[in-house]
Structures are given as C-alpha cells and as structure tokens.
C-alpha cells in the first residue's frame with residue numbers, strides 16, 4: 001500500500017504542525033469548518049489525539065508525502081470510530097481510499113478486541129460516502145436531520161461500518177435493510 005500511518009505526538013514534537021494543519025485547512029463537512037488555535041489546543045490538552053481512548057496519525061503517502069491526519073476513537077470499545085482529514089491540496093484525487101484502507105488495517109491488526117469499525121458523515125459528503133463504499137464498508141443508518149449545521153438547516157448523518165470478518169474475508173456481510181411489514 002502507498003500509505004504509511006505515522007503516530008502523531010500531539011503534545012510534543014508534532015504539536016505545532018498539527019495546529020497548523022487543523023487551522024489552515026477548511027473542513028466544510030465537519031461541525032466546525034474553521035477551527036481556531038484555541039479550540040485545537042484545548043482538544044489536544046484534553047487528550048483527544050492521544051489517551052487511553054484516542055490515537056492519531058499522520059497519513060504519509062509514498063509519492064506525495066504527508067497528505068493528512070487520521071484519529072481513531074473509542075479504542076477500548078468493541079466498536080472503534082475515526083476522523084479522517086486530508087489536506088485540501090490532496091483532496092479530490094482518490095487518496096481517501098487507500099487512507100481509509102490503511103486505517104482499517106491498522107485498527108483490526110492492532111486492536112484484537114475491536115470487531116467493528118464505524119464512521120459517520122454528513123449526507124452531502126459524497127466523497128466520503130463513496131470512499132466508504134469503495135472500501136467495502138456497509139451503510140447501516142441514515143439519521144434524518146441528525147447533523148446540526150451552524151446557522152442552517154440540519155442535514156442527515158449517515159453511518160457506515162466494516163466488520164473484522166468482512167475485512168478478513170473481503171466479503172461485505174449484508175442484512176435486510178427493509179423494515180418489517182405491518
């Protein structure tokens with residue numbers, strides 16, 4: 001794979017580079033599209049990038065170098081969650097695909113008790129939704145008006161996941177999406 005995940009030291013050597021990455025990029029599909037230095041520093045201080053429940057990584061690409069960051073959450077739960085953010089310069093080139101593959105591999109190969117890896121995104125984040133599907137993740141929920149939008153109308157939140165056994169076999173486990181008939 002062209003991607004290498006490099007553990008990020010948010011309170012030490014990587015602090016300034018992380019703050020720079022988070023404040024110079026816009027994340028229009030996140031709750032806060034423009035993050036301030038104070039907000040990111042508070043979040044680092046709370047352990048959001050590394051503590052017993054969280055870990056974070058630079059996404060290093062063999063050809064392009066450092067293309068973004070990934071944060072894995074809920075490390076002690078049977079289901080881990082994540083946040084994936086590519087640098088604006090490297091979006092729109094399909095690089096999210098190998099980034100999510102590398103992150104999935106990392107989770108299932110380093111967290112033996114994790115059997116499910118989940119992610120949620122806004123319904124209008126088509127790039128992320130296609131990335132999920134292309135990586136073999138299954139859509140499991142569509143929370144109508146579940147994603148608040150600052151100063152706007154809420155949009156749906158869409159949830160996808162991959163099971164450990166699906167990652168091992170390459171076969172996405174399906175289920176009956178339609179509800180009971182009454």
Ligand SMILES: CC(C)(COP(=O)(O)OP(=O)(O)OC[C@H]1O[C@@H](n2cnc3c(N)ncnc32)[C@H](O)[C@@H]1OP(=O)(O)O)[C@@H](O)C(=O)NCCC(=O)NCCS
Pocket residue numbers: 027029030068082083084085086087090091092093094095096097119120121125126127128130131
């Ligand atoms: C979301 C993200 C990881 C996706 O990775 P990416 O490599 O940039 O994805 P791409 O933009 O190449 O899009 C993937 C596919 O969706 C398609 N797509 C993207 N936006 C689209 C739109 N509005 N309508 C239709 N198709 C769209 C692309 O054309 C591409 O398909 P293709 O390969 O057939 O051309 C990356 O853009 C990113 O980090 N964004 C900012 C942070 C973020 O939103 N993270 C998600 C939080 S979970």
